[in-house]
Amino acid sequence: MFQKLRAFADLGRTQGITTTASVVIVGALTSTAAVEWYHILYFTVLSIFAHMALNTHIALGDVKLDSQSYVPSKNPILNGIITKNEAKNFFYAGTLSCIILTFIPFFLYYDIYAIIFMFLCFIPSYGSLIWYGWKGKKYVLSYDFSFCISYSFFVLFGVFAVNGLPTVYTWIFIGIVIFAATAFAQWENGLKDVDADRSDGVRSLAVLTSVKNNEKLHLKHPYFIYGCILKIGFLIFCFIAYLNFNNEYSLYYLLFILFFGIPSQAFILYRFLVKSKPTDHRKSILLDVPFSGILGYSIIIGYKGIIPFLLLILYLIIGYIIGSTFQYNAEFKFSRFSKHKNL
Numbered sequence: 001m002f003q004k005l006r007a008f009a010d011l012g013r014t015q016g017i018t019t020t021a022s023v024v025i026v027g028a029l030t031s032t033a034a035v036e037w038y039h040i041l042y043f044t045v046l047s048i049f050a051h052m053a054l055n056t057h058i059a060l061g062d063v064k065l066d067s068q069s070y071v072p073s074k075n076p077i078l079n080g081i082i083t084k085n086e087a088k089n090f091f092y093a094g095t096l097s098c099i100i101l102t103f104i105p106f107f108l109y110y111d112i113y114a115i116i117f118m119f120l121c122f123i124p125s126y127g128s129l130i131w132y133g134w135k136g137k138k139y140v141l142s143y144d145f146s147f148c149i150s151y152s153f154f155v156l157f158g159v160f161a162v163n164g165l166p167t168v169y170t171w172i173f174i175g176i177v178i179f180a181a182t183a184f185a186q187w188e189n190g191l192k193d194v195d196a197d198r199s200d201g202v203r204s205l206a207v208l209t210s211v212k213n214n215e216k217l218h219l220k221h222p223y224f225i226y227g228c229i230l231k232i233g234f235l236i237f238c239f240i241a242y243l244n245f246n247n248e249y250s251l252y253y254l255l256f257i258l259f260f261g262i263p264s265q266a267f268i269l270y271r272f273l274v275k276s277k278p279t280d281h282r283k284s285i286l287l288d289v290p291f292s293g294i295l296g297y298s299i300i301i302g303y304k305g306i307i308p309f310l311l312l313i314l315y316l317i318i319g320y321i322i323g324s325t326f327q328y329n330a331e332f333k334f335s336r337f338s339k340h341k342n343l
Contacts, residue, residue: 007076008090009326011059012052018319019289021047022297022312023151023177027158029300029308030169039162040315046101050126053094058133060087065193065200098126110163117160125153137197143204144190147182169303172241176296179233187227188288191217191272192281216276227272231265238295245302253301264291 024043028035059075063084076082102122105115128136132146152174159166190197190206195213197204209223217224238261242253268291271284293316301309 003328004081006326006328007081008052008056009323010076010328011056011082011087011090013055014052014323014326015320017048017051017323018044018316019293020051020154021319022293022316023181024154024158024161025312025315026173026297026300027155027170028162028164029158029304029312030155030167030173031159031162031164032167033159033162033164035162035308042101042104042161043158046098049094049097049101053091053098054126054129054133056087056094057091057130060084060091061133061137065196065202095126098122105161114160114163118157121153121157121160125150125157128153137200137202137204140203140208141205143197143202144183144186147186148178151177151182167303168244169241169299172237172244172299173296175237175240176234176299179230179237180292180296184227184230184234184288184292185285187223187230188272188281188285191223192278192285213278214276216274217272219273224269224272227269231269234292234296235261235265238299241299241302247302247305249301249306253298256298257295261295264295267291 021044024047025035025040028039028043059077063075063077077084077087102118105118128146128149132142132150136142136146155170155174155177156166159170186204187206190204191211192213194204194206194211198207205226206223209221209226211217211221211223217227235257238257242250242257245253268284268288271287272281275281275284294313297312298309300312
């Protein structure tokens with residue numbers, strides 16, 4: 001029983017639950033409304049069900065693809081610990097739970113327009129990843145940008161879930177989410193899994209630009225140029241945030257961009273030029289998550305101050321520790337590199 005629970009944690013990628021939750025939390029923090037502790041609890045519970053259900057749905061569609069990847073053990077359906085029917089039932093139960101949770105504001109004092117906009121944001125946010133896990137990978141641009149759609153609407157969901165309205169920081173954060181948290185994440189994953197994707201008919205930009213596993217990118221490669229554009233776009237939105245800072249942290253934030261933001265993003269791109277093994281790519285992705293997360297979330301300092309930012313980083317760290325503790329054979333887990341050198 002315990003083995004199956006850990007397998008569901010692997011399948012649902014529990015290490016990333018608070019990362020998903022942080023997107024909607026920052027959306028709320030950038031709104032015109034105040035964010036209370038019960039909002040954080042609500043977003044966390046909703047993200048538990050949404051994150052695990054959708055990752056399970058995606059894993060179901062990736063059974064053939066994962067069997068040809070360098071880490072087939074990341075999908076516990078392949079080794080029979082979880083059956084396809086169990087995974088489908090888990091997805092259905094998680095989806096139903098998410099729908100029920102979106103009804104909670106009906107029983108509170110929320111403005112009816114905020115509730116309507118919540119539902120209008122939830123549908124494309126959740127639905128775009130259902131599409132991605134079903135057939136989305138087989139269509140050009142759908143592989144690379146379905147997560148952009150999902151997370152952008154999840155940011156707006158957070159705005160309306162606290163009965164607020166978007167601000168300029170909301171739109172800046174959506175730009176950051178598009179360039180850093182979703183598009184570049186797919187750029188990394190598309191590079192890491194390109195051979196398996198190609199064999200399964202996936203139409204990612206990595207496949208279309210003839211990338212191959214275990215071959216280093218080079219400066220003139222179109223896929224590397226595309227990655228540079230994504231990172232530059234990310235940094236531009238961070239700079240736009242700096243231009244909107246109106247508190248005592250403005251100068252410090254500019255220095256932060258110059259001496260942490262630009263070097264950290266350049267370092268990640270550099271690793272993809274000099275590293276070629278999928279395992280090395282996975283290490284680069286694990287490094288990119290905290291680098292880009294700290295930089296991207298730091299924009300709220302200009303609107304809410306430094307305390308909410310520090311609490312959010314603490315929330316992410318604690319969430320990763322708890323989520324990864326439940327896992328055993330997950331692909332993205334720092335301890336994998338010390339315990340399983342060959343993976």
